[in-house]
Amino acid sequence: MTEALSSLAEAFKNVGVSRAYGTPVKVVGEELIPVALVSFGFGGGGNSEAEGADAAGLESVAGGGGGGFVLPLGVYCRNGSGHVAFRPNMIALIGTLVPLVCAVGFTARGILRTLRR
Known part of the structure; x- marks a missing residue:
């Protein structure tokens, strides 16, 4: 398990602003x-002293996983004259705002229903 975590740490060592x-x-x-929004995460765990591990012939149990996403924000x-913009x-902006607008709408509806009572 220690080897897996050290290899993951080494793989993500250079992740930072250069990815964004x-x-x-x-x-x-x-x-x-x-320019992009970059997010990732990983985790793992194990139990070498699980109940009944000796009876089942298992010495240790371990697992892990990870994932991430990249959202292109723009450029x-x-x-030629040096002007930066x-x-x-x-498309990413609209796709990101749709859940936010829905959440605000549901919240407003709940507040209005509560005030009517």
């Missing part, structure tokens, strides 16, 4: 720097 900001790319005279662009990814 991509390498600059030149497109039609503009320099684009991609920073720099044109952020251009959001509208």
Whole structure:
């Protein structure tokens, strides 16, 4: 189990700002720097002294898993004159706002129902 955790720690050692900001790319005279929201997590566990482990012939039980996601937020662009601007990814913005708008709507509905009583 210790080897697995150390290998996971080594794999995620360089994760940080370099994952959120991509390498600059030149497109039609503009320099684009991609920006993303990066999230990941992992975990594991085990029990070497489980009840009945000796009877079943098992010495230890262990498991683990992980996952993550990347949400492209947009790009920073720099044109030939050096002007820098952020251009959001509208599809990701709308996709992120839909659950927020639904949550606000359900909350407002609950508050209005409570006030009517």
